[in-house]
Amino acid sequence: MGLLLTILTLPLAPVRAVTAIAELLLEQAEQELYSPQGLRRQLEALDEAVARGELSEDERRAAEQEILDRVTSRSTG
Template sequence: MGLVGTILTFPLAPVRGVGWVVDKVRQAAEDKYYDPAPVQEELVNLETARTEGRIDEADFARREEELLHRLQEISAYRLQQGG
């Protein structure tokens, strides 16, 4: 884009800046949401709670299934994103 194009599109610069910020915030939120580490940590905590008798087998099985489903969702997202 030449000088004339830059001058003509200059009033749109704040809009492009806001769009860039929104994209960065969205990306950070997705990175946090699709991070498997907290889910894996919760699985470990769940196993510890079962071993220590703080939860019964039915609650353990239900919660474990939810967490494993979440890990599958994260894995599918990462494959879709190419990483």
């Protein structure tokens, strides 16, 4: 039965592979977004953008708040 099932589901192998890759990419993206190191990098990038004059202090505060909101909504949801 296992061999027959394998043969019958063989055309779905590419779909399963794409799904597995998508899940892996999602996991890595979430890890980057929510890990302490990822959060630190995001906040440092905001500091650097302010230092280069690309962001105002108000824009920086808004961006920091978005980061904090994202983290707190994930931990409560």
